[in-house]
Amino acid sequence: MNFELTEEQKLIQQAARDLAEREALLDVIERDEKAEYPYKHVQRMKELGFFGMTVDPKYDGGGMDSLSYVLVLEELSKHDSSLAVILSVHNSLACWGLENFGNEYQKEKYLKPMARGEVIGAFLLSEPEAGSDATHQKTLAEDMGDHYLVNGIKNWITSASTAGYYILIAQTKPELKHKGINAFIVEKDTPGITIGPHENKMGMRSSDTHSVMFTNVKVPKENRIGEEGFGFKFAMKCLEVGRIGIAAQALGIAEGAYMRALKYAKERKAFGTEIANHQAIAFKLADMAVKIETAKLLVYKAATLKDLHQPFGLIGAMAKRYCADIAMEVTTDAVQIHGGYGYVKEYHVERLFREAKLTQIYEGTSEIQRIVISRSILNE
Amino acid sequence: MKILVCISNVPDTTTKIKFTSDGKQFDATGVQWIINPWDELALTRALELKETTGGLIENITVINVGTKDTEITIRKALSVGADHAVRIDAIPTDAYAVASEIAKYVETHPFDLILTGIESSDYNGNAVGGMLAELLNIPSVSSVSSIEINEGKLIITREIDGGKQILDVPTPLVAIVQKGIAKEPRIPSMRGIMAARTKVIEVVNPINVAPLTDYILFELPQPKGKCKMIPADQLDELIHVLHQEIKAI
Amino acid sequence: MNILVYLEHWDGKFKKSTFELVSYAAAIAKQFQSNVYGIVLGNAETNEIEQLSKYGLENIIHIQNDVFKVLDNQLFTDVISQTVEFVNAKCIIFAHNNTGKALASRLSAKLKAGLVSGVVALPESKSPFIIRKKLFTGKATAQVKVNTEKCVLTLSQNAYGVYENSVAINKINADIKINAELCKTNLKEVQKFTAKVLLTDAEIVVSGGRGLKGPENWHVIEELADVLGAATACTRPVSDEGWRPHHEHVGQTGKIVAPMLYFACGISGAIQHVAGISSSKYIIAINKDAEAPIFEAADYGIVGDVMQVLPELTKKIKEFKK
Structure with a gap:
């Protein structure tokens, strides 16, 4: 077992760190407050090749391994997890799904522009009445012979207004339940698509989240991904990969809060000494450090298994569950260590605390992860 | 035109400096190593010049005197766009030894423009560039804050006390650069990192020059006394301090 | 073990930092019971040069020539190195400023004399020559041992202080060859900053x-x-x-x-x-x-x-x- 990153992984980690520290951090508070999309930083992430970084170079991607990608999400999330979620949906869900299950025509036409970072991808699964339970898709994609006709509403869609391509999950044969679900590539400009108002979120406010309404939207037959009825399995596979990304994001949030709390505790004085010298604070910091180290091992293991082409679903679910939950705990403690300063925006930890909450909810809540984990261990 | 950029490996500028308990060595535990900031700016400017002068600059080489563990910084230089890299396989002892090693390489691999940072952020020697030029018997310009190329000729800006001089200096030349030479160092892109995979780091055997100086004992400064706080509404107290103690007024 | 100090001037005039440099060089000369020489290149004013005697400068070599109007590191180093031989200097001192740094490094390589830049105090011993310098941008200091007979130093500004010590100044005519062909630095233009007080000089x-x-x-x-x-x-x-x-x-x-x-x-x-x-x-x-x-x-x-x-x-x- 080797815990050393390769030279290249270190370089990529440093690149993401530099982008986050030197650029994104400068206006992160303002963007969070005004819920402004990070156009400038998204452009920089495109230039640096973070969009499509894991896609095979033969489809114009960066050809980097999953561990490198995890390092990028982690570094970005220490300072600005809005950037990480935009990247994660694009890479883990849209690009990965299409690269692994799309046909050559689809990859040529849709994957390549996404892998080059020219077009951003979104993933449309959640519905007003189907979040964690993805088997009950209300959005209909009727088979009209030469095309599908889509009607319905999708909710909580990251990059809904900034993406160019949607990976849409919809029901074609309701009588077959989840076996009647299909996945499609839909171009955002297709007539009949209406994007709802920007969601006023608690955290990750600089990312772009909307509902998307489909009214008689025609999707060409050749845009269906995989065989008829493959959609549910497709979505589950994508989410399995997505979990690693969200785990990495949660890890980064926890680390961002921890490093700020550590710095603060060593500077702030109370009762004649730095508060880090008080055991109440020192023990909190110790526990935060242990949680982060544990979380890191899980995420890196999940990514490494994926890179080795070994089953990673169970460890990925563990990583997502654990990282999200400790992100919530660590950010809570970080706010507490900061006292009153932790409750104001300048010190970043209240924002990280708000951001952490989402990692317990999206791409499979912590409860869903427990279902995945328990089923897996009980069936073994 | 061929450009050589000399890069050294230094502790990250946010590093808290520590020494071994006997004070004889720098304690590198947990230190993150980076390209010396001025060297990195020199490289950035070299890349900008290559991109904006349409084929005039045929090659940018980076050179480092160091052991194998410095290769990550060399790899970074290749990832942001250096064409070629040389590592002289020696522990950098003092500036003279480093300059001599580089000079030896340059004697058989000539360059038109050699760039070095004005100092390294660790030992603050301000020495390698000047020494290298002297050993090669070529001109050097120090405190360079801008390099432009106009009709194939170098236009060099040198910072002087209270102003700057615009100079015309023929090549071959060592330009010792400082802040202002380029705005921000570059972040390597995935494409750049991928391209660097096929670039070879040429490892050269050292000539092992004896250092002219040795560091024998390191010390940290005495901690400063406690800061005396003066309430913002009692500035008269500060006036008193400025007059009586500091004698500034 | 004679001491040679390079004295930069600005449009013929010296600054407080020059007086500090002279004070420091004179103190080393005293410490080592040797003589201190100063070298000035270019058109410094006579009364300015005489002022240096107030801080303990005993000997001055003033070489006037228009070629020194613009700093050319190679030419200046050549002239200083000849002067080192002429006065038999073992310790050559520069200010730790732009010019001093540029020349000290070249001279060190030319003479194969150990360079210690940014020194902050008088030498701690003569043989071996040990002196303290700043490093890690002032976050630490170190004692450096020079392994060569000659040494080149640059003195950190405001590290030593200005001390008055009036002596008689002796003007020396040195036989120094000016190899003007070495000068490759052609000045095109000078731009002055508008600041009223220079940052590097400011108290x-x-x-x-x-x-x-x-x-x-x-x-x-x-x-x-x-x-x-x-x-x-x-x-x-x-x-x-x-x-x-x-x-x-x-x-x-x-x-x-x-x-x-x-x-x-x-x-x-x-x-x-x-x-x-x-x-x-x-x-x-x-x-x-x-x-x-x-x-x-x-x-x-x-x-x-x-x-x-x-x-x-x-x-x-x-x-x-x-």
């Missing part, structure tokens, strides 16, 4: 950080600097944002300053900035955040809004001066 520096909020608020810095006869400076983010020119940037990657008094206004005190000011004799910090690390580096601190404190302070200093 007092008033410096602003991001706490000033924007360039439009810089007048509070300038007004305080004006009333104190101080130079203005700034932090790295401020120069990166373009609020102030980069030659005002003080810190690890900008200028290292060592004034008598440094005002840090609206500066949080990043380690890189503190490294650039830590040799200041006094630091006064003004910041609205009582927890800002700048207060760790400061001698006096005021917690308050710079936009209110600075104008009030300027007003009070004006009143006091009346």
Whole structure:
């Protein structure tokens, strides 16, 4: 077992760190407050090749391994997890799904522009009445012979207004339940698509989240991904990969809060000494450090298994569950260590605390992860 | 035109400096190593010049005197766009030894423009560039804050006390650069990192020059006394301090 | 073991830092019971040169030639190196400024003489020659041993001080060949900064950080600097944002300053900035955040809004001066 990153992984980690520290951090508070999309930083992430970084170079991607990608999400999330979620949906869900299950025509036409970072991808699964339970898709994609006709509403869609391509999950044969679900590539400009108002979120406010309404939207037959009825399995596979990304994001949030709390505790004085010298604070910091180290091992293991082409679903679910939950705990403690300063925006930890909450909810809540984990261990 | 950029490996500028308990060595535990900031700016400017002068600059080489563990910084230089890299396989002892090693390489691999940072952020020697030029018997310009190329000729800006001089200096030349030479160092892109995979780091055997100086004992400064706080509404107290103690007024 | 000190002049005149350099060189000469020589290249004024005797300069070699109007490192080094031989100098001292650094390194390589740059004190021993220098941008010091017979030093500004010690000055005509063909530096243009007081010369520096909020608020810095006869400076983010020119940037990657008094206004005190000011004799910090690390580096601190404190302070200093 080797815990050393390769030279290249270190370089990529440093690149993401530099982008986050030197650029994104400068206006992160303002963007969070005004819920402004990070156009400038998204452009920089495109230039640096973070969009499509894991896609095979033969489809114009960066050809980097999953561990490198995890390092990028982690570094970005220490300072600005809005950037990480935009990247994660694009890479883990849209690009990965299409690269692994799309046909050559689809990859040529849709994957390549996404892998080059020219077009951003979104993933449309959640519905007003189907979040964690993805088997009950209300959005209909009727088979009209030469095309599908889509009607319905999708909710909580990251990059809904900034993406160019949607990976849409919809029901074609309701009588077959989840076996009647299909996945499609839909171009955002297709007539009949209406994007709802920007969601006023608690955290990750600089990312772009909307509902998307489909009214008689025609999707060409050749845009269906995989065989008829493959959609549910497709979505589950994508989410399995997505979990690693969200785990990495949660890890980064926890680390961002921890490093700020550590710095603060060593500077702030109370009762004649730095508060880090008080055991109440020192023990909190110790526990935060242990949680982060544990979380890191899980995420890196999940990514490494994926890179080795070994089953990673169970460890990925563990990583997502654990990282999200400790992100919530660590950010809570970080706010507490900061006292009153932790409750104001300048010190970043209240924002990280708000951001952490989402990692317990999206791409499979912590409860869903427990279902995945328990089923897996009980069936073994 | 061929450009050589000399890069050294230094502790990250946010590093808290520590020494071994006997004070004889720098304690590198947990230190993150980076390209010396001025060297990195020199490289950035070299890349900008290559991109904006349409084929005039045929090659940018980076050179480092160091052991194998410095290769990550060399790899970074290749990832942001250096064409070629040389590592002289020696522990950098003092500036003279480093300059001599580089000079030896340059004697058989000539360059038109050699760039070095004005100092390294660790030992603050301000020495390698000047020494290298002297050993090669070529001109050097120090405190360079801008390099432009106009009709194939170098236009060099040198910072002087209270102003700057615009100079015309023929090549071959060592330009010792400082802040202002380029705005921000570059972040390597995935494409750049991928391209660097096929670039070879040429490892050269050292000539092992004896250092002219040795560091024998390191010390940290005495901690400063406690800061005396003066309430913002009692500035008269500060006036008193400025007059009586500091004698500034 | 004679001492040679290179004396830079600015349009024929010397500065306080020159007097410090002479004081230091004279002290080493005394320590080692040897003689101190100064070398001046170019058209320095005679009465300026005579002033140097006040600080202990016994011998001066003044070489006048128009070729010295513009600094050419190779030519200057050649001339200084001949002078080293002529006076049999074993220790050659430069100021730790742009020119000093540029020449000392070349001379060191030419003479194969150990270079110690940024020295902060008199030598600790003669044989072996051991001396203390700053490193890690002032975050530490080290004792350096020179392994060669000759040594080249650059003296950190304000590290030693100016000491009066009047002696008779002896003008020496040295037989030095000026190899003018070595000069390759052609001056096209000179641009002067508009600052009233040069940052590197200033006794007092008033410096602003991001706490000033924007360039439009810089007048509070300038007004305080004006009333104190101080130079203005700034932090790295401020120069990166373009609020102030980069030659005002003080810190690890900008200028290292060592004034008598440094005002840090609206500066949080990043380690890189503190490294650039830590040799200041006094630091006064003004910041609205009582927890800002700048207060760790400061001698006096005021917690308050710079936009209110600075104008009030300027007003009070004006009143006091009346």
